Amino acid sequence: MVSTVRNPEAKQKDAQRALVVALTCQELFHLGGAEVSSSEPYAPGVAFPLLQAMQVVNERLLELNPEETLLFDVVLLAADCQQHQDRIIATTRHYGLDVSRFCFCSRDEFTHLLLRERTHLFLCTDARQVATASHTGVAAALLQPAPSRPTQQLRVLFCTDPADRPGTSQQVCQVAGLLGAMRSRLGVACGALSIILLTVQGGRESCGRALLTLRSWGLGVDEAYCLAGAPGGPALSLLAPHILFPDGSALQA
């Protein structure tokens, strides 16, 4: 049973023109262990800083052009959360979050819902869910846990190194194009959005090629790091991205 509820408090985006991002309810808020009857707003979850950063990007875009339609359009997916429905909506309103709509469904309808909502990008901390979505034809990336130093800037990281299983590059190419268009509207000097490229295993040639591939997809990279085998851990913790695209095999084409 799928039900879609619009958020009356949020300004609805033009879904044809916006960049539709799907988040899971379980990651935006801390739902676990809460009493069903309570009416207190849920505590923020791991996706909260990401959503706030996306909102800042939207604000900047609208400052530059109040008629802007290329904005982040956030859809909140809630699988098996029907009993929490009212409280989820109330919590979203409590924090004034820019979530356009809520989709309540059961777990097995999840991926179908992603496609139905024409999701450009599904974000989740669970690598398996990310892989499943990719295989279904929806671009997906890893949502990273909150960094130790909080930042207002939305940081999106592309990793060039091939993952174990290649994902579908066409969807990533499309998302990259949309992100790129957003990035160029904001202008090089704007600090609200940063596109980062990380090459862990390859060297200069790999990184250079990936920079040009992303550029050919319409996405200009702001920061590039090439490790050529130096440990990836320290770099990743310094870079502190919100979103991580793990599979780079397409970028080596």
Add this chain to the structure above:
Amino acid sequence: MSDMKPNEAPEGDENGEEKDWAAAKAFFENLKTNKPRPPKPRYAVTIAVSSRTLFNMVAERKIYEEDGMEKYVAYQVEHENEPLKPGAAFPFVKALMTVNARLRELYPDSEELFDIVLMTNNHAQVGVRLINSINHYDLTIERFCMTGGQSPIGYLKAYMTNLYLSKDSEKVTEAIEEGIAAATMFMPETEIKLSDTQLRVAFDGDAVLFSDESEIIVKQHGLDTFFEHEREFENKPLAQGPLKCFLEALGKLQRKFYAKNERMNCPIRTFLVTARSAASSGARVLKTLRSWGLEIDEALFLAGAPKGPLLEKIKPHIFFDDQMFHIEGAKELGTIAAHVPYGIGQKYHRGKLIEQPAKDK
């Protein structure tokens, strides 16, 4: 300050580190080209150079300062297939590559090599031109950080940098404060032909290899007190300065050549160029180096004479000094000079105390 690298990975991170390293090693070994693969960072002597020290970007910098970021990036992208001209650190980098080639001949499986990293604030779109330029000169630079405006200090620390060279004195000062050997590079006014078979590095003594403790005495109490003090404390080693660990790293590589009977043909040569005089204050310096177990190939005591003419004869690929007066003298006569912004020397210009604005307590 700037301790030599620990030989073990931090707890819990060994698997990740080994995995990244093994994959990279396999990656490079599978490449069709004969490119030498980059060394394992833990064992290498890591030299980080900024884009403006590696390449001459004076004209481009002007565009950035006068016309802003957008125009600057657009200009760089438009010209990205035109290689940049060499900058102040270029000869030094080429010399490091020469040493690496010799080390690889003698020790084909060793990771104890120079690792040259490009560490720049530049935007990654400018990076394409930087990569193209590196390709053009066939420099062995496989690692880089293009931070798009963020401070590079965190990355310098994370990658155990042994020496950082930049045109930006603020970043250099920050690095020194974090315990990383660093210096601000200056392009010489004329060009000298440098050795292409031997890396030659010259160091000032006080406030570069050693702390500024003795220099403080000169500035505050004059030369006579300084001479007396140095004689009295001749046998007490001076405290270490910001570049001591870099000299140590060079010494370690030199010994690898000595071990293979290559002392006469060693591709690294180090020089001490100090205003101290051999007769009075020089002994303390040599005894300090000995107490640290460090060798320096040539020690030149100038007893206050200008350094420029002597450096012109030495022809180092880089000369480190803490006083701008000596940097300027070196530059004039064609030596590539690098300023170390450390110690009491920063508060003086040509012997006079620079008036500092009153600080709120």
